[in-house]
Amino acid sequence: MSDVLELVDVSVVRDGRALVDEVSWSVKEGERWVILGPNGAGKTTLLNIASSYLFPTNGTAHILGERLGGVGTDVFELRPRIGMAGIAMAEKLPKRQTVLQTVLTAAYGMTATWHEDYDPVDEERAKAFLDRLGMNEYLDRKFGTLSEGERKRTLIARAMMTDPELLLLDEPAAGLDLGGREDLVRRLGRLARDPYAPSMIMVTHHVEEIAPGFTHVLMIRQGKVLAAGPVETELTSRNLSLCFGLPLVVERVADRWTAHGLPLN
Numbered sequence: 001m002s003d004v005l006e007l008v009d010v011s012v013v014r015d016g017r018a019l020v021d022e023v024s025w026s027v028k029e030g031e032r033w034v035i036l037g038p039n040g041a042g043k044t045t046l047l048n049i050a051s052s053y054l055f056p057t058n059g060t061a062h063i064l065g066e067r068l069g070g071v072g073t074d075v076f077e078l079r080p081r082i083g084m085a086g087i088a089m090a091e092k093l094p095k096r097q098t099v100l101q102t103v104l105t106a107a108y109g110m111t112a113t114w115h116e117d118y119d120p121v122d123e124e125r126a127k128a129f130l131d132r133l134g135m136n137e138y139l140d141r142k143f144g145t146l147s148e149g150e151r152k153r154t155l156i157a158r159a160m161m162t163d164p165e166l167l168l169l170d171e172p173a174a175g176l177d178l179g180g181r182e183d184l185v186r187r188l189g190r191l192a193r194d195p196y197a198p199s200m201i202m203v204t205h206h207v208e209e210i211a212p213g214f215t216h217v218l219m220i221r222q223g224k225v226l227a228a229g230p231v232e233t234e235l236t237s238r239n240l241s242l243c244f245g246l247p248l249v250v251e252r253v254a255d256r257w258t259a260h261g262l263p264l265n
């Protein structure tokens with residue numbers, strides 16, 4: 001298995017403060033990682049490095065075999081190989097474009113301009129991804145009129161459009177109601193268990209959002225890695241308590257996870 005992402009002693013320093021602090025982490029082909037950590041821990045900063053939009057201050061980062069900032073690495077060639085679905089991307093997309101156009105423009109590396117001359121093959125692909133995410137009845141809806149859950153599903157379909165080798169999901173279930181979350185977890189679970197799906201990294205705050213099929217977890221607190229490895233061994237009450245800074249109990253129920261704090265006495 002080759003490395004999809006390899007960080008060695010990576011730090012990101014801003015205003016004299018390490019937002020990410022000497023992180024060493026590797027993601028192998030086919031693995032599905034969850035990044036867990038409290039607000040401000042550095043999760044999005046890590047994801048921004050993985051998407052090649054942020055360069056480390058110190059240390060080395062290889063993405064899909066290419067060294068970030070290395071001689072001969074062209075980030076513009078690298079970026080189409082990485083799918084990114086997150087709030088930052090949603091804000092860049094025109095609200096007046098339809099759902100189908102929003103997904104289709106990804107194939108051409110654009111966030112905006114809509115030309116009428118898209119390849120029918122691409123259109124079919126866009127429709128197939130939207131169908132897989134349960135969005136086939138929304139093809140002509142304006143992106144700006146979608147609910148939070150519909151928008152999240154559209155963004156995942158969009159991220160799949162370039163046939164990425166690495167899929168990055170930044171809090172895909174944030175803001176969804178219980179039904180919306182469960183629907184998304186089911187769809188992500190199907191994707192995670194698909195052997196042809198790309199390697200995946202998902203940022204989340206909640207263990208309930210970990211879909212079956214996710215294989216590894218990285219826990220981060222104040223920019224430092226607390227635990228990294230297979231979900232079965234690393235997602236423990238001890239690690240989660242250290243990560244979030246209070247006593248927590250994590251339980252596995254069938255193929256899902258749940259966590260709660262201990263009562264105050």
Ligand SMILES: Nc1ncnc2c1ncn2[C@@H]1O[C@H](COP(=O)(O)OP(=O)(O)OP(=O)(O)O)[C@@H](O)[C@H]1O
Nearest residue numbers: 014015019037038039040041042043044045046205
């Ligand atoms: N450009 C910047 N300059 C200075 N500080 C920054 C910058 N970008 C992020 N930070 C800080 O770095 C820390 C980590 O931010 P990051 O967004 O990676 O955290 P996070 O784990 O994704 O948090 P959340 O769960 O709240 O989204 C935060 O304290 C944030 O305020």
